[in-house]
Amino acid sequence: MKRLIALITLLILPAFAPTITLAQDFSQGSTARSWNLEGEQPALFEARVVDLLCELTGDCPTDCGAGKRQMGLVRTADNVMILAIKNAQAAFSGAAVDMALYCNQTVEVDGLLIDNPALGARNIYMVQKVRVAGGDWAKANKFTKVWASENPEAKGKGAWFRRDPRIKALIAENGYLGLGLAVDDAFIKDWF
Template identity: 60%
Template sequence: MRNLIFIFALIASPLTAQDFSEGSEAKTWNLYAEVPARFEAKVVDVLCELTGDCADDCGAGARQLGLVRSVDNVMVLPMKNSQPAFTGAAEELAPFCNQVIEVDGLMIEDEDLGASNIYLVQRIKAGDADWIKANTWTKKWAQKYPEAKGKGPWFRRDPRVKDVIASEGYLGLGLEADETYAEENF
């Protein structure tokens, strides 16, 4: 039995160590364990893939999206687009729900960190179309929340963030905890 497990481990190890950097034009973010990665994948609703609880249009922007790589059927989790904040991946991929596309970005894979198949998508290509930059999140956010127009970072103006702060406080421990903290520290 041990020999059989060892043989399967040897066969599987090249799949886990695949190099997807060929042809990648991904720009570095100087993050620990980042590696350029370009591959073909199907855009999927993660909850649907894992549990069978499927929604129309991959949840219409209300669910986390994933990429199932064509070459090895491994699910990759896109966590951000090419903008500075760790946002936007689902928004960028939503128009491609259940389609096979090509993506280019950075993969973070590190056993010590516990990171596996974490992806930062920078470019998307569907079929014969040209590459598009995955950088539209803030524009789409501004269209969705025109009342949040103004200076400063988007998250300081986002009505959803403001609602959470109003009910839970800045520390997320309730308004009373915020008051106590302010009294003790300022």
């Protein structure tokens, strides 16, 4: 239930967020690789890594959820909260595993900032590299290795999410659409 409330909060948050003028051009010095996404801009900045649920609800485990909770960045230059939703991998994977290592620390990040009001996307960040100030850059690409070590029984070829036991269990219970098996059956029959 907490995850559902947090997800709903994150989805409606952009609708209530005031328009914010960027304090500076965060593209200066960035070496982020473009993904050719609508509204993307390379962005290099300093920020404090935060557990979003902690920031929004006060539910604050000491380890920021150990990579199981959505992470955010509170940018030092203007105190704006940025949603760190993606890492540098092309696979469908988030940034939580990479960012949890820096829980409550101030870091520098380099990646792509997405700002597209037409889509309701504001302060969405795809982390490509991260470092503690003065340290070496680390690529934000740990998700699939961590996932594989946590799910050895799901070893095999193909995309990780097609083999993930949690995803397979949810599909078995709720269907591919998440609306129940009967709705799935009708949809598949109608469309395929």
